[in-house]
Structures are given as C-alpha cells and as structure tokens.
Amino acid sequence: METLKNFLKKSRKAIFSSVLAIFLAFIVTTAAASGDDVLRVNVDRSECCGCGLCEVIAPHNFAIIDEKAVPLLGGILYMDELIEAYEICPNMAIYFTEF
Numbered sequence: 001m002e003t004l005k006n007f008l009k010k011s012r013k014a015i016f017s018s019v020l021a022i023f024l025a026f027i028v029t030t031a032a033a034s035g036d037d038v039l040r041v042n043v044d045r046s047e048c049c050g051c052g053l054c055e056v057i058a059p060h061n062f063a064i065i066d067e068k069a070v071p072l073l074g075g076i077l078y079m080d081e082l083i084e085a086y087e088i089c090p091n092m093a094i095y096f097t098e099f
Helices: 002-033 053-057 073-077 079-088
Strands: 039-043 062-065 068-071 094-098
Touching: 039 068, 053 062, 053 079, 079 094
Parallel strands: none
Antiparallel strands: 039 094, 062 068
C-alpha cells in the first residue's frame, strides 16, 4: 500500500503537467479557430542579461535557467504579469510571435 501511495504522489505532478498541456493546446486551438490572434511569448537569450526582473514580476510566465530568462508554457493565463514584464525588460529581450 505504501508503494502505491509513493507512486501516486510522484505521478501527480506528471499528470497535472499533461492535463495542463492539453488544456493549453485546447485554448490555442479554440482561439485560432475563432480567428483570434494567438501570441507566443519568446525571449531572445542573446539579448537577455539575466537580471531576473521578468521572473520577479511574472513568476507564472518566466524562470531564470542558466542565468537567462525562459518563458513558461503556463504563463499564457497571466497576461497582466506578462505585459508588465515585457514593458520593464531592460534589454527588450521579451518579444511575441504568432502561434
């Protein structure tokens, strides 16, 4: 019984990530089908200075990995944070492209 509990505990995170990915794919597909513009957030790692302002302002949207910002997939749901991070980026390394 203890082994099953440990397995379920470890699997919970993987299951949540899979469900989130499916949900986000559904949102993007639905928005694209309705004719709405769908944007993807990107970071130009050559321009990123790694100051971490984006991660502080928008922790749902960015993480600092190897001293550079990386956009997080789940961040699509936190647009206010995303826009603020975009506006405050000192090197203008954050940009958007169409999905």
